[in-house]
Amino acid sequence: MKMNAEHLAELHEAKRLLENPGLAARISNLVGSPIEAAIERLPAPWQKRVGGATEHALQYAMTGALSTLPEGRETAYPRLHKLAAGVSGGVGGVFGLPGLLVDLPLSTVIMLRSIAEIARANGERPQDVETRLECLRVLAMGGPSGGDDAADSGYFAMRIALARAVSDAAQALAARSVNAATAPALLRLIATVAARFQVQVTQKAAAMLVPALGAVGGATINLLFVDHFQNMSRGHFAVRRLERLYGEGMVRRQYEAIVLADEPMGLLT
16 A cells, blocks of 8 residues: 555654754753763762662653543643643752752653653554553654664664563553553663663753753753654654554655655765
8 A cells, every 4th residue: 555645744754853863962052062071070979860860750750641641532732741841940950950850750751741642642542551651662762873874764773672672561561450560571661761761861960060051941951851752752653653554564664765865865866
């Protein structure tokens, strides 16, 4: 079955969202200096604390953000979640790095809730185990890496890398209950996602070392976070919706053809 023009346009838009530069570049633009240099200034004890806080925030968000989201193909409200995340980041920004540990669980719940609403708007069922795990997967999407090529694009490479962990967690939860938050397979998945998501949180922590960033800067960084993951979720769940219509293999081949066509060499051939 050939993809129609409307769906092909949606896949082009999904590719644009998913293959855009990651959070590091956007935070660097805000801070005004390379984020890598700021990360080097982050005290070692804080890097460890950020790692533990990130994993706990994801566990809390998985049980708190999705449990009250009703079924139905309803409209998502991204601006409301951006406002809430901005307020949370602003309050946290007043207190610098200590404020991050307070802001992180709340902002993670806000982001995951927004991701779930976008999933629901694309025909997903928020109460399904698979949907919850796919929402968690989105938080591992920091943006494409420089090593990804057209044949193995950043988005699909990330999906493949997490596929086994997602599958194991889904089987474990289906065998027990959707709320079995302590299932070993789910904890392994959360740890895997946390390792990727922590990179983004560490960038946020490093940016908070910038003098006079304060509440306005904390709010702005949270807005960057929410905007980024809303874009990732729009792209990801649009791809999944098209996969339900055309099959995973066809959508991936078409997606990679779009990536190849957008490469400089692809445009010349």
